[in-house]
Amino acid sequence: MTKLWGGRFEKHPEEWVDEFGASIGFDQKLAVVDITGSLAHAKMLLQCGILSIEEHSLIQTGLLVLKERAEKQQLEFKTEYEDIHLNIEKLLIDEIGPLGGKLHTARSRNDQVATDLHLHVKEETLSTISHISSLQATLLELAKSNVETILPGYTHLQRAQPVSFAHHVMAYFWMLQRDKERFSDSLKRTDMSPLGAGALAGTTFPIDRNLTKEELGFSKVYPNSLDAVSDRDFAIEYCSNAAITMMHLSRFCEELILWSSQEFQFVEISDSYSTGSSMMPQKKNPDMAELIRGKSGRVYGSLVHLLTVMKGLPLAYNKDMQEDKEPVFDTIETIKGCLSIFNGMMKEIKINDIKMMEAVRKDYSNATELADYLAKKGMPFREAHEVTGKIVFACIQKGIYLLDVPLDEYRSYSMLFEEDVYHDLLPETAVEKRNSEGGTGFEAVQSQLALAEETLFEL
Numbered sequence: 001m002t003k004l005w006g007g008r009f010e011k012h013p014e015e016w017v018d019e020f021g022a023s024i025g026f027d028q029k030l031a032v033v034d035i036t037g038s039l040a041h042a043k044m045l046l047q048c049g050i051l052s053i054e055e056h057s058l059i060q061t062g063l064l065v066l067k068e069r070a071e072k073q074q075l076e077f078k079t080e081y082e083d084i085h086l087n088i089e090k091l092l093i094d095e096i097g098p099l100g101g102k103l104h105t106a107r108s109r110n111d112q113v114a115t116d117l118h119l120h121v122k123e124e125t126l127s128t129i130s131h132i133s134s135l136q137a138t139l140l141e142l143a144k145s146n147v148e149t150i151l152p153g154y155t156h157l158q159r160a161q162p163v164s165f166a167h168h169v170m171a172y173f174w175m176l177q178r179d180k181e182r183f184s185d186s187l188k189r190t191d192m193s194p195l196g197a198g199a200l201a202g203t204t205f206p207i208d209r210n211l212t213k214e215e216l217g218f219s220k221v222y223p224n225s226l227d228a229v230s231d232r233d234f235a236i237e238y239c240s241n242a243a244i245t246m247m248h249l250s251r252f253c254e255e256l257i258l259w260s261s262q263e264f265q266f267v268e269i270s271d272s273y274s275t276g277s278s279m280m281p282q283k284k285n286p287d288m289a290e291l292i293r294g295k296s297g298r299v300y301g302s303l304v305h306l307l308t309v310m311k312g313l314p315l316a317y318n319k320d321m322q323e324d325k326e327p328v329f330d331t332i333e334t335i336k337g338c339l340s341i342f343n344g345m346m347k348e349i350k351i352n353d354i355k356m357m358e359a360v361r362k363d364y365s366n367a368t369e370l371a372d373y374l375a376k377k378g379m380p381f382r383e384a385h386e387v388t389g390k391i392v393f394a395c396i397q398k399g400i401y402l403l404d405v406p407l408d409e410y411r412s413y414s415m416l417f418e419e420d421v422y423h424d425l426l427p428e429t430a431v432e433k434r435n436s437e438g439g440t441g442f443e444a445v446q447s448q449l450a451l452a453e454e455t456l457f458e459l
């Protein structure tokens, strides 16, 4: 088997060495973008007088035939040709003859692979952003119909203060909004053309890098050829943005898993997103939520993989960089899959507002209301906190809640207590009134929802 780069070699590598070095098993995912890059390169070679009109026309026709086949996944790749770039070049030569070999003028696989990866990550970043938007739209709908649904709010996983369910869901909406902003910001650095950097040092051919940049829809060209071929920051950024998004999904999944347990029963995950047990007939397990939580580990792994591959590399290209693709591809597939499944799961989730309300009625999460009541009547807050603490302690001893304490007993702690204290102690009141900006009060949540509506499709 003659290698496309075989000229200076006396011996062919052994088959198993070939196999070890080949990336075609996974970089064939880049087939279409690779041909798109080649079409742009060929056009530029024509415009710069490096290819004649006839040569260009033949090369272009051949590439378009291959592109159509690539889109239908009908191209046949061979391990002997190592990677997607050499496989496509070989297929072009088979299609149009030795002229196909002219396409590689003023180009190296080093700027070619970087171009392919930029095109791929750019396209996938946009697609990831739209997956996030769809999930946000679902969360927004869920929130809108649950402004007055009340559940316990926690700190340290201990009951803290009651909150609106909409408020809780919207916390995730805003995390996802920041995730989107991060993806969108990193797009600036992905949207750059390395093409024309050559192997590392540029070329003596009179090329025009702006032509290929325009043709491929990139916003800028890399100003330095060494940087152009050896930069993988944009891929690392994608993985890092994805890792943060996965961390958010994982936290939400953790809550759904807890909330769907017998102990909480705050939500019911639809049968379509759950599984049973092969032994225990009563089981309904929140598998999809667990799996998404688990897949965050896989995405973090890819980020660390990529950072580690890059950390010791001298300029410019090194074969180590072939190890960049699998973590990026896997991350893209994983995060998009997780976002879709999570979205579907949230569309079908049932909210058990009665259980949530029962929970807040049987706790001391209205203790802050009691302290605030006294503070509003003039008692210094620190003192009000102390008095309330004593009342809570006495209630715990007796096994009753704050709403069960008779007024004369309240008045034995402070004469500031009056009949209206019971109104303040209702969980509904506690939530409803917290209308400071960004608070869980019903009005504050309504303005938050309006803001979310405006923000949702900004990106």
Ligand code: ARG
Residues within 6 Å of the ligand: 023, 027, 082, 083, 084, 085, 109, 110, 113, 317, 319, 321, 322, 323
């Ligand atoms: N398959 C290689 C990769 O994925 C393409 C670039 C190879 N360049 C080279 N000079 N060996 O990184």
